[in-house]
Amino acid sequence: MKINSNMGKVEIRDQKQRYGDSHRGIFALERIEKGEKIWYCECGKKDACFTKDQLLNIIKKNPKLYNFIWSFSYMIDDDLFGLSYNYKDENTIDECVLFNHSCDPTCGFGENGCGDNVIAIRTIEPGEELTYHYGILETESCLIQGLICKCNSQNCVGKLTFDYYRDPVFVNKYFEYMSPYLKKKTLEMNHKWYSIKCYVKRYIPNDSSDDSSCDLEDWRKGLCSLKSISQDELVASFASEEHVQEHMHYLRHNSFDPNCYIIGKNVYACFDILPEVELTVDFGNDSNPQPSAPIRNSSSNDATN
Numbered sequence: 689m690k691i692n693s694n695m696g697k698v699e700i701r702d703q704k705q706r707y708g709d710s711h712r713g714i715f716a717l718e719r720i721e722k723g724e725k726i727w728y729c730e731c732g733k734k735d736a737c738f739t740k741d742q743l744l745n746i747i748k749k750n751p752k753l754y755n756f757i758w759s760f761s762y763m764i765d766d767d768l769f770g771l772s773y774n775y776k777d778e779n780t781i782d783e784c785v786l787f788n789h790s791c792d793p794t795c796g797f798g799e800n801g802c803g804d805n806v807i808a809i810r811t812i813e814p815g816e817e818l819t820y821h822y823g824i825l826e827t828e829s830c831l832i833q834g835l836i837c838k839c840n841s842q843n844c845v846g847k848l849t850f851d852y853y854r855d856p857v858f859v860n861k862y863f864e865y866m867s868p869y870l871k872k873k874t875l876e877m878n879h880k881w882y883s884i885k886c887y888v889k890r891y892i893p894n895d896s897s898d899d900s901s902c903d904l905e906d907w908r909k910g911l912c913s914l915k916s917i918s919q920d921e922l923v924a925s926f927a928s929e930e931h932v933q934e935h936m937h938y939l940r941h942n943s944f945d946p947n948c949y950i951i952g953k954n955v956y957a958c959f960d961i962l963p964e965v966e967l968t969v970d971f972g973n974d975s976n977p978q979p980s981a982p983i984r985n986s987s988s989n990d991a992t993n
């Protein structure tokens with residue numbers, strides 16, 4: 689198998705005993721020093737990109753692609769996933785997609801993020817597996833949310849929740865090794881955050897095809913529930929009321945039957961909301977939307993996740 693490593697210090701080994709049928713992993717053949725560049729990867733530059741809905745539509749039409757898409761798509765932005773152009777043939781561009789996750793990883797992304805290189809974050813001895821923490825690449829709305837980790841490390845968390853970029857201890861340890869997207873998400877936490885119950889979704893225009901890598905940046909973005917949200921539960925919170933103004937364009941105006949309301953810098957649910965429902969607020973005046981603050985009893989709301 690072709691190795692796109694700069695050193696020939698690594699090889700691909702069978703890992704079906706740990707992860708299941710047809711799983712592989714990347715292993716060190718020689719000692720690799722902390723900070724060494726291990727892998728030059730072209731995926732970020734060459735892969736196609738899709739929204740989650742597009743990926744799910746592709747799988748619906750072609751269920752045999754389920755495992756491939758689940759394993760080899762990765763987040764590059766809000767509701768945007770990179771995937772090999774050759775996905776229909778279940779081929780990847782680069783073997784860098786064979787890095788497995790570990791809760792005690794040996795690698796991270798180098799200077800230019802996952803689109804460029806993977807580096808050693810500590811000394812790696814011959815025979816050790818090369819892994820990175822998937823929390824430096826994925827968020828709560830990734831496809832592999834809830835993956836049961838089999839890394840076997842002492843600090844393995846078991847179920848992977850992918851909200852690690854919200855955790856200051858994790859960020860302190862891994863920020864420099866995160867993908868550009870996760871770095872951006874982490875920095876956004878200083879002025880806004882959406883709770884782990886919702887995510888920024890890209891709404892596909894009705895006339896666009898499922899599997900084209902078209903100009904996704906132009907698609908309308910909206911805040912969407914990821915899980916069930918209970919009445920009066922906190923949905924999103926911002927650093928200040930000023931920041932609500934800055935980011936509220938993600939919340940769609942709905943004067944008839946909004947499912948959320950805003951008090952100060954916080955957004956709450958008007959009633960129980962099911963997963964995959966767009967979150968809306970009555971901003972009052974459409975032409976100059978202002979956060980509305982219907983009188984609600986918010987005493988039971990907690991401004992934490």
Ligand SMILES: C[S@@+](CC[C@H](N)C(=O)[O-])C[C@H]1O[C@@H](n2cnc3c(N)ncnc32)[C@H](O)[C@@H]1O
Nearest residue numbers: 711712758759785786787788789836837838839
């Ligand atoms: C990017 S692939 C990694 C390469 C994969 N082992 C293979 O050979 O196809 C990601 C997939 O590998 C598996 N995987 C990687 N790390 C894992 C871990 N720590 N625990 C359980 N499964 C893992 C999961 O199935 C995951 O969706």
